[in-house]
Amino acid sequence: MIPFLILATVLVAGALLLVVPPLLGGGSRAREQAHRQRQAETVLVVLREQLAELEAEHAAGHIAEADYQRSREELEQRALEEGRAAEGGADLRPARKWAVAVVVALPALAVLFYLALGEPRGLDPAQIAAQEEHQITPEQMSALVAQLAQRLEREPNDVEGWMMLGRSYSMTNDLEGAAATWRKLGAKIPDQADILADWADLLAGAAGGKFDGEPDRLIRRALELDPAHLKALALAGTAAFQREDFAAASAHWERILANMDPGEGVYGAVVASINEARAKGGMPLLEAAGPGAAPTGGSGGKGPRRGGAGAEEALKVSGRISISAELAAQVEADDTVFVFARPLEGGMPVAALRLRAGDLPASFSFENAPRMSKGPLPAQLSIGARLSKHGEATAQAGDLEGEPVNVAPDAANVEIVIDRLRN
Template sequence: MTVFLILATLLVAGALLLVIPPMLGAGAKAREHAARQEQVRTVLIVLREQLAELEADHAAGRIADAEYQRSREELEQRALTEAGTTEAGVDAAPARAWALGVVFAVPVLAVAVYLVLGTPEGLDPASARPAPEAGHQITPEQMQAMVVQLADRLERQPDDVQGWMMLGRSFAVMQNFQGALATWAKIGTKIPDHPDILADWADLLAGASGRKFEGDPDRLIARALELAPNHVKALALSGTSAFVRHDYATASAQWEKILASLQPGDGAYGSILASINEARAKGGMAALSPPAGAQMAGIGGAPAAREEGAAASAPLTLRGRLSLAPELVQQAGSDATVFLFARPLQGGMPIAALRLRAGELPVEFDFANAQRMSQGPLPEQIAVGARVSKGGGATAAAGDLESQTVLVAPDAQGVSIVIDRVRK
């Protein structure tokens, strides 16, 4: 009876693991949408502060009426565009009521079906006492124990394809990357030669190593593509691996194979095409034009479609390290907002901005996926600076902590920005 109950609970828990996290907003699409919304909010904050600065300059007579009107219209148009991007995002609101209903309904239905079709008298009545209502909830410790049991069973029965897929996805849902690595070290050599399993575990192992694909992830991806050359997840991972190691031609080629299997009206078509064109831009290749009817979505939530004949702006690939001087750590506090700006040398609207928390510093920053706030060709040099905003606004104020402005190329690497002074 005990074995039966363990297996039944494991199966129900596995089903809930596949269904409940997306309903609670924990799926990959929800995380992507949340990141996109966060970037849009950052842009809107900066635009609002830019408008306030413009109003102040006009009131003080520092800019002419014509320049004021033109700049105001540009800011308003940009704000409308960003607001439209926010509304166009996927509906990632958690369906908690449905999730709660599923959590209770699945076990109840399973028991009901067993009572009708199974053999209830086969259970020992003395030990089969009704569980309290809270018993429907599975604690993380119980789930971890079930995963360990599944891993132990796969060590003895390595040909169980569904078991391997459930094990990999359970580790991914639980974000237990260390457990996945330990399990892989123990029984990874027994993995079935199946493209779905190979791709899932390649993704899991790459995530466990900080999206580094060298070694086992690349080997598993290559084998999955040998078995199924058009396997979508394997192609996507292969392109990502190539992109990470700056092999942009291969990244574009692998993603183009996915694009060829989609219709222009598919929702994913635009985002894949945008990724392809980003790789092609970084690799010095001509961009692919979207066909009529393609649903376009830019990197980081920005619209990727441009007016016909307009020249695509060069990518901003500035990377480096942002840190806070040790003597200012206590003064900054861990929850203060940090803005990192990339601006034209002559000032004005930032080209792009990143928003962080002071508690995250020091941090490696990368503008490659940052929301562009002004379009057009990039200058040969840009001004980069950071500020800890005590009030949370993008406009500088007395008491803020800030860095020196550094002049760099838009594709500079290894740039060091240190917040080391208090604004007077």
């Protein structure tokens, strides 16, 4: 009885933790929406700066009328798009009354529903002791699994049933039964990556860990349906490793690694598997990355994939920004700090970030920042920062600036120090 009550309390508390924070404006959705709006507002500020520069160039006669009109239309269109992003989104203001109502009502409703639909006598220790004499035996479990397989023969489109059947065979370790069922019903299986990967795993286990034949076919189909499916990628890597295609094994596992946080417990194990394949294939080893970074490979080898053609164009510059001790006294916590990524020859920024001066020193990354210009990235970018005393991206006297740093689009550990006053 005590374990049940503890579990029920934990489940109710978990439900409240999922529901109440968004009502109070503290959910991930609210934070994500606020982040998108801040980034959109930053882009709008920079676009206004670009429009002012364009007007000045036109007034000075440095730009032809046709080029001026085309550039102005592009800026106006971009501003409209970002304006909709800044104004859009659901109303995410805190709903405290609803939060209080949920906190009070949810536990009460859970108790009422259990009393009405549950089995309160199941909390009685005497009842529990009596039921322990009637545990399901392995034979009974096998019979239940067989009944489920027969039902699926009549209802082959029952996706949940197929998932349950595969998991049941895994739990009972009945690999022969799984193989026999596949021979009978396999052609009727729904075309879904989760189900295909589970059955590939079962069939490979029934074949002594070999993936030749049907398991390989199922894995390939699962990856056609979902190229990022983690279990299918893991199985594909294992199958390639068995075939001694170590480059393919490493490539499949690296795609798993690209979606993992280096802080996860299994991250190191995945890196170790990749390095085993790379060592056997004569490729340079990966270096385990720190939190928030991606693993790196030696030069000349097949490093981690970046997701296909064009992925190398992703802007991934990251680093750290700080203010020199000499200027720290001139900074207020609510001052705005803009970080720009521009082509070396100047012009419109590729992307921009906005930070709060009170949070410095702080890390920054352009990986999720909206692009402000289209087309391929230049081989080198100029990364600069400006602390605005007026909250505007347009440079003004009295702003604090840092010396721009020229880096590659995927550079990491970039250090920017705001250390001079703009006159």
